[in-house]
Amino acid sequence: MGVSVQTEIPSKCYHCGEDCTHDSLIFDEKKFCCQGCKLVYEVLSQNDLCDYYTIESNPGKSQKNTNSQKNRFDYLEDKEVENQLLDFKNEQESHVTFYVPLIHCASCIWLLENLFQINSAITGSRVDFIKKKVQVKFLHDRISLKEVVVLLSTLGYEPKINLSDLDQKEKPSIDRKTLTKLGVAGFCFGNMMLFSMPEYFSEAKLLGDGFKGLFDYLNVVLSLPIVFYAASDYYVSAWNSIRQRKINMDVPIVLGIIAFFLYSLWEIFLQGNAGYMDSLGGLLFFLLLGKVYQQKTFATLEFDRDYKAYFPVAVTRMNKDHEEVIPLIKLQVGDVILVRDEELVPADSILLSERANIDYSFVTGEEVPVPKQKGELVYAGGRQKGDPIFLTVQKSPSQSYLTDLWNNESFEKPNKKLLEPLANRISGVFTWTVLTIAVAAFVFWFGRDLNLAVKAFTTVLIVACPCALSMSTPFTLGNTLRIFGKGKFYLKNASVVERLALVDTVIFDKTGTLTDPSNASIQYFGEVLSPESKSIVKALVERSTHPLSNRINLWLGKIGSAKLDQYQELKGLGLTAEYKGQSIKLGSSELTKSIIKELPNTGNLVFLSVEDTTLGYFHIQSGIRKGATEVTRTLAPSYEQHILSGDHAHERDYLSQSFSPQIQFNFNQSPMEKLNYLKKLNSQGKNTLMVGDGLNDAGALQESQVGVAITDRVSHFSPASDAILDAEVFAKIPSFLAFAKDSRKIIKASFALSFLYNIVGLTLAVQGLLSPVLCAILMPVSSISVVVFTTLATNFVGIRKGLITSKQS
Amino acid sequence: MEVIFVLIAVSLVLAITFLILFFRAMKDGQFDDGYTPSIRILFENQPKKSIKNQPKKSKSYE
Numbered sequence: 001m002g003v004s005v006q007t008e009i010p011s012k013c014y015h016c017g018e019d020c021t022h023d024s025l026i027f028d029e030k031k032f033c034c035q036g037c038k039l040v041y042e043v044l045s046q047n048d049l050c051d052y053y054t055i056e057s058n059p060g061k062s063q064k065n066t067n068s069q070k071n072r073f074d075y076l077e078d079k080e081v082e083n084q085l086l087d088f089k090n091e092q093e094s095h096v097t098f099y100v101p102l103i104h105c106a107s108c109i110w111l112l113e114n115l116f117q118i119n120s121a122i123t124g125s126r127v128d129f130i131k132k133k134v135q136v137k138f139l140h141d142r143i144s145l146k147e148v149v150v151l152l153s154t155l156g157y158e159p160k161i162n163l164s165d166l167d168q169k170e171k172p173s174i175d176r177k178t179l180t181k182l183g184v185a186g187f188c189f190g191n192m193m194l195f196s197m198p199e200y201f202s203e204a205k206l207l208g209d210g211f212k213g214l215f216d217y218l219n220v221v222l223s224l225p226i227v228f229y230a231a232s233d234y235y236v237s238a239w240n241s242i243r244q245r246k247i248n249m250d251v252p253i254v255l256g257i258i259a260f261f262l263y264s265l266w267e268i269f270l271q272g273n274a275g276y277m278d279s280l281g282g283l284l285f286f287l288l289l290g291k292v293y294q295q296k297t298f299a300t301l302e303f304d305r306d307y308k309a310y311f312p313v314a315v316t317r318m319n320k321d322h323e324e325v326i327p328l329i330k331l332q333v334g335d336v337i338l339v340r341d342e343e344l345v346p347a348d349s350i351l352l353s354e355r356a357n358i359d360y361s362f363v364t365g366e367e368v369p370v371p372k373q374k375g376e377l378v379y380a381g382g383r384q385k386g387d388p389i390f391l392t393v394q395k396s397p398s399q400s401y402l403t404d405l406w407n408n409e410s411f412e413k414p415n416k417k418l419l420e421p422l423a424n425r426i427s428g429v430f431t432w433t434v435l436t437i438a439v440a441a442f443v444f445w446f447g448r449d450l451n452l453a454v455k456a457f458t459t460v461l462i463v464a465c466p467c468a469l470s471m472s473t474p475f476t477l478g479n480t481l482r483i484f485g486k487g488k489f490y491l492k493n494a495s496v497v498e499r500l501a502l503v504d505t506v507i508f509d510k511t512g513t514l515t516d517p518s519n520a521s522i523q524y525f526g527e528v529l530s531p532e533s534k535s536i537v538k539a540l541v542e543r544s545t546h547p548l549s550n551r552i553n554l555w556l557g558k559i560g561s562a563k564l565d566q567y568q569e570l571k572g573l574g575l576t577a578e579y580k581g582q583s584i585k586l587g588s589s590e591l592t593k594s595i596i597k598e599l600p601n602t603g604n605l606v607f608l609s610v611e612d613t614t615l616g617y618f619h620i621q622s623g624i625r626k627g628a629t630e631v632t633r634t635l636a637p638s639y640e641q642h643i644l645s646g647d648h649a650h651e652r653d654y655l656s657q658s659f660s661p662q663i664q665f666n667f668n669q670s671p672m673e674k675l676n677y678l679k680k681l682n683s684q685g686k687n688t689l690m691v692g693d694g695l696n697d698a699g700a701l702q703e704s705q706v707g708v709a710i711t712d713r714v715s716h717f718s719p720a721s722d723a724i725l726d727a728e729v730f731a732k733i734p735s736f737l738a739f740a741k742d743s744r745k746i747i748k749a750s751f752a753l754s755f756l757y758n759i760v761g762l763t764l765a766v767q768g769l770l771s772p773v774l775c776a777i778l779m780p781v782s783s784i785s786v787v788v789f790t791t792l793a794t795n796f797v798g799i800r801k802g803l804i805t806s807k808q809s
Numbered sequence: 810m811e812v813i814f815v816l817i818a819v820s821l822v823l824a825i826t827f828l829i830l831f832f833r834a835m836k837d838g839q840f841d842d843g844y845t846p847s848i849r850i851l852f853e854n855q856p857k858k859s860i861k862n863q864p865k866k867s868k869s870y871e
Binding site for chain 1: 813814817820821824827828831832835840841842844845848849851852853
């Protein structure tokens with residue numbers, strides 16, 4: 001007894017590096033764990049591409065569990081689908097970009113960029129490693145799109161093609177435009193500084209008068225691209241806000257730009273003075289720099305996914321007795337579809353087969369598959385585990401129980417919950433104050449000296465131009481975003497920080513958010529397990545990938561496993577094997593034929609039987625996530641908390657003991673009810689933060705002020721949200737919220753700082769004392785000091801809150 | 810001192826050339842992916858490859 005099953009010499013697969021346990025394949029004196037890995041090697045060695053294995057060792061992924069259905073790419077022959085997928089097509093060449101989740105190392109890049117060596121009809125391919133995308137260019141007369149996809153899959157790099165790929169083509173990033181503008185502003189600003197040098201030292205009389213005139217005119221020429229190109233976004237934004245009878249931060253900026261430009265023109269052409277063109281260039285350069293800094297995004301994460309990102313493009317439909325693969329959009333109510341192992345049910349359907357085993361982990365966060373009987377309704381979004389099943393479609397894919405959520409009006413408002421940023425509220429007051437001071441200065445000087453009156457009026461507008469004011473927000477928020485990112489909390493954009501700071505109500509989803517499937521509580525009832533029977537159970541669950549097997553495996557801990565014969569995994573039922581001639585079964589009551597009275601009606605049950613005599617059963621309930629109790633208790637004094645659960649109320653007592661007593665529980669919530677619950681809270685004027693994980697929370701995440709999706713594997717799966725939180729830092733939620741509040745305080749403090757500069761500047765300006773030199777000094781000093789202040793302050797708070805270490809910052 | 814006029818012209822022409830090069834790099838997408846090229850540059854060029862593939866290869870590595 002207790003003999004280890006892993007007695008074979010451990011040897012690693014040359015392709016994927018996994019242990020080759022039994023019947024490993026040998027080819028070219030190299031070992032392979034399965035046919036698939038060997039096949040990939042054969043293709044590569046035939047094409048002289050074995051460098052793939054030298055760049056990184058064992059770079060492949062195991063080919064054991066790949067879907068080998070031959071016709072699964074048939075839908076790519078459909079012209080409509082093809083056209084929607086292609087980026088570009090001319091007479092000869094087509095370009096297509098695939099998302100390949102498997103890209104993970106240098107070998108992957110090398111192989112995918114050498115595709116042309118395998119098939120000469122492929123003219124080139126390029127990998128974007130961070131986004132895990134590959135763009136393939138091919139001659140469509142010689143190779144079809146389907147053949148390209150098949151080639152990639154035979155190499156083990158199967159592209160993931162989802163319904164959303166058909167909808168929208170990736171837009172060229174806005175980033176490029178802003179960066180170009182920054183480049184132009186930087187170029188002009190740098191050269192203007194150079195030409196203004198003699199002016200800064202005008203007392204020294206370094207150059208003759210002829211140069212001065214030339215330099216001033218050159219400055220005018222260089223200011224044109226800044227005023228008419230680099231600053232264009234600010235005009236649009238300011239105009240839009242004025243049209244809505246509001247004053248945002250860009251209005252005083254535009255006022256300043258106009259004042260700077262017109263006054264400098266007047267000075268240069270009519271007065272023969274130097275003007276302030278270099279300050280204007282510096283202003284725009286710093287402003288655009290702040291904008292770029294704020295635009296930090298997490299390229300590997302996607303925040304805007306809806307159900308289409310998970311739904312397949314194609315579905316297998318039964319037409320009389322033969323299968324055909326059709327695009328999902330052509331699926332109609334009443335069609336009979338075939339769903340194989342690991343495939344998604346694309347629409348609400350009635351089960352025609354005897355039995356199905358549906359995994360709803362995408363939808364609810366619960367990992368354990370749900371058994372379904374013939375005639376039952378299977379909701380869209382479930383994944384079949386086990387033998388192929390037949391279903392009749394009841395509703396079209398976009399009208400299902402789950403997907404109907406996206407037809408709700410909440411998803412149509414483009415800029416939902418647009419909370420007015422702090423800066424915009426201040427800028428209204430700011431603009432009016434500045435205008436009043438400017439007019440007052442003008443009136444004051446008007447009687448005495450018209451020239452001075454004009455000068456005082458414009459210089460007030462120039463010096464009060466809120467460059468320091470408008471830079472404090474982007475730099476504070478941008479830096480907060482980065483610190484959050486280091487703490488594994490990824491925000492969609494910087495404005496989320498401001499909304500996060502105002503949150504007063506926190507709503508949690510239960511399954512998968514407050515509870516953690518991997519932190520399960522397991523109880524065993526029945527005959528006491530001897531060490532021998534424990535080692536048998538261990539041997540059974542060790543080989544299975546079913547979530548319940550994993551949990552029992554964890555519960556058993558590190559014990560030896562027995563040697564079993566005839567091991568079998570019956571998907572949806574359980575595990576069977578023989579031990580010393582006795583048949584052992586572990587699984588559902590259907591498998592073990594157990595009849596036990598008074599079974600618990602919650603959680604999952606796994607029965608153990610020997611020779612069809614039931615020994616006992618395991619009762620498995622998902623446990624509470626590590627840190628969840630502390631999070632709810634810490635938040636309790638200052639936040640209102642709610643729990644929304646799709647489950648029945650039977651766990652209420654157990655949950656209310658663990659969590660803070662003030663929490664309000666809501667059970668039996670459908671995805672739509674969750675959304676409406678959030679709507680109700682919002683209409684009561686609350687600032688809501690929703691924390692959820694599954695597609696059934698998507699509506700609530702969308703409706704809340706801040707929606708946070710929690711996920712174990714950050715790049716993997718998350719519904720559309722404002723932020724993605726790595727599950728391992730769940731316990732830090734209170735610190736994140738506190739930090740967001742602090743960064744709001746930092747913005748306020750830096751406003752105070754820049755007001756100080758404005759007061760100094762204005763005092764000089766109303767007296768008509770402002771010279772180009774002073775302006776050239778004051779402007780960058782104020783901007784840079786505000787930037788330095790916000791950066792240092794946010795880093796300091798971040799370190800104190802334990803979100804970053806002092807080394808990282 | 811008049812030589813400064815020439816120098817200014819030269820410096821502006823130089824600066825504008827760089828600006829144009831920057832525009833071109835931007836359009837080519839050189840700023841879109843800042844990571845992959847750092848790996849790509851470490852790959853060996855294969856001596857084995859056939860002459861037929863040569864032009865294509867150099868294209869894919871542009």
